[in-house]
Amino acid sequence: MPAPMPMLRPVSNDVPTTTERHQVLIDETGESFGCASTESALHALARSGRKGIPVGCRGGGCGVCKVQVLAGSYSKRAMSRCHVSEAEEACQQVLACCIYPHSDLKLRVLGKMQKALFRKP
Numbered sequence: 478m479p480a481p482m483p484m485l486r487p488v489s490n491d492v493p494t495t496t497e498r499h500q501v502l503i504d505e506t507g508e509s510f511g512c513a514s515t516e517s518a519l520h521a522l523a524r525s526g527r528k529g530i531p532v533g534c535r536g537g538g539c540g541v542c543k544v545q546v547l548a549g550s551y552s553k554r555a556m557s558r559c560h561v562s563e564a565e566e567a568c569q570q571v572l573a574c575c576i577y578p579h580s581d582l583k584l585r586v587l588g589k590m591q592k593a594l595f596r597k598p
């Protein structure tokens with residue numbers, strides 16, 4: 478029997494001001510990356526040098542970095558409703574450039590990020 482999933486908790490709309498280190502895990506690949514609480518999950522993924530991480534506007538406007546948070550808590554900045562509907566956000570679908578970890582995060586990549594990450598050579 479699998480372990481129960483930790484509670485999902487978007488903490489607030491504020492970016493943290495104190496720095497803690499957390500891990501960001503990509504569920505599909507099992508890869509994990511260190512991420513400071515003051516940097517976005519996308520920044521940590523891009524900094525890792527992992528091939529196939531799409532980086533666009535870094536401001537929540539282009540939608541290339543869409544993910545679903547499966548576990549962990551985080552704060553978030555405003556995101557374009559063109560790319561994340563209220564219903565999707567309620568299901569923890571967010572833009573990785575707009576979320577800041579408050580704990581270790583487990584992510585499922587979606588949309589363009591999924592295509593880019595699993596593109597065949």
Ligand code: FES
Nearest residue numbers: 534535539540574
């Ligand atoms: S990089 Fe453009 S929305 Fe995240």
